[in-house]
Amino acid sequence: MYAQMVKTDGACVKSLEDMEPQERAFQERIDAGQKIEPKEWMPEGYRKTLVRQISQHAHSEIVGQLPEGNWITRAPTLERKAILLAKVQDEAGHGLYLYCAAETLGISRDEMYEQLHCGKAKYSSIFNYPTLSWADIGAIGWLVDGAAIMNQVPLQRCSYGPYARAMVRICKEESFHQRQGFDVLAKMVKGTPAQKAMVQDALDRWWWPSLMMFGPSDDASVHSAQSMAWKIKQNSNDELRQKFVDQTVPQADYLGLTVPDPELKWNEAKGGYDFGQPDWKEFFEVIAGNGPCNAERLGARRKAWDDGAWFREGLAAHATKAEQRRTAGQAAG
């Protein structure tokens, strides 16, 4: 999932009885499964939490261009190059829809960038890991897009209309990405021993960071409880992680790969896998900015923004001139 540990502002989830009439009416609409639209009244906490969540998701899409972009120039065939280009282009498009969805809540894209660049806003921990071989491109599609889908499919039913609608469009493309990623790996495991080893190495490195994407267990989190009450989160992190493992392990088996978890075992009674915990210390270090690529990723985004200032200013200046010429023309005519 691309939004991890999104904070809400409240200290506890209010009951309907404790709410003022306006907030109560709002909560009742959410409980009845109605969508909230941009112009409607909403509690400030709801608005702020959504801005955090949607912008974090948007930032993840655009930072996510970088690890995959890293291999576009080295893609092994013209077809693979085209597929990867199209995928990364889709991710930029996802960023665009999501920034637009967040803008309906009264924040501008530039403000959101500012928050990303100064380190105030986060993006998914997963994109702070390096892409070291071509198999990593397959692994990202399969695991990272796969984990994103787990989280985003329920978000299609989220209470905030623009976010829910953006998700519908995005989910279609993410499942396409996942199949393409799997296909990259399926081809490689049928190839030479070196290719197969590359795929196993990619799974060894991406498995745990992928499980971390869902965030630590949030059964006791007030933030998650509030987000669930608002229906901007539908499942607990552990539920989603379990679903992901249950879906992914048979696919790893199909590819003839070993999931790097000695505790992984089918549990007949629960009808799902038992599995080990990721290294949460590592997760918190990555979130805090100490992952293997945090500095490079954020540095690349800042550099793109700073180096592009003259470009954006040039376009703005031209637009002003054109407008002046237009009004001058009208005045004369």
Add this chain to the structure above:
Amino acid sequence: MSSAPFPTVDQAALFEFLLRMGDNALILGHRLSEWCGHAPALEEDIALANTALDLIGQTQLWLGLAGEMEGKGRTADNLAYLRDATEFRNVLLVERPNGDFGKTLMRQFLFDAWHLSMLQALRSSADKRIADIAEKAAKEVAYHLDRSRDLVIRLGDGTAESHRRMREALDDLWPYTGELFIGDAADEELAAAGLGPAPESLKAEWDGVVGETLTEATLKKPADGYMQRGGKRGVHTEHMGFILAEMQFLQRAYPGATW
């Protein structure tokens, strides 16, 4: 022309021509893809990836046809990934480093203006396979030119800073534009057989589009001084080896592997 393919033209000249078209698209597409995730605005990331994608698609068509007509069983991928620099036939312009975003846009514009005229002429090629590729590619490239032309105008006539950058880009790249219009024996063969235009014949239209655009952009057209050349016959700049080292890495490091 339909019964036997290319009966009246020297096969080597035709192969040469198809490589030129394919390699221009491949190398420019590759250069554009270097920007991925680093462009000055999200819309530009999307647009550049889209242009790169079109160019890689065109590469598959041109090099695919080149391999087919060569008849030695080489695929588009074989041609893209297993030739060395001296066998590449792209013009030097497309291998110029990206530089700042202004330089990338100026390179794109100067190329697009030529590319569109070329493809439009090729739509009436005596060979249907060439005409078909040109027909499809011309639609894509018309859009590339709309975009690059528009941005050159807006940035040329933007701030003092954007104007300066576009002027420097134009001055730097200008000496690489001449090669687009210099014909050789292979070009003459093709033109004589009605398969493609003589390169010089595209110059007037290009001058028109470029001249108008630069005027609107408030940029001064540089004088036609000495023009760099060599790419069309396989003599490239120092950059080419690095492009190929990167692009061909997997195919070279794992010979015979399929991906």
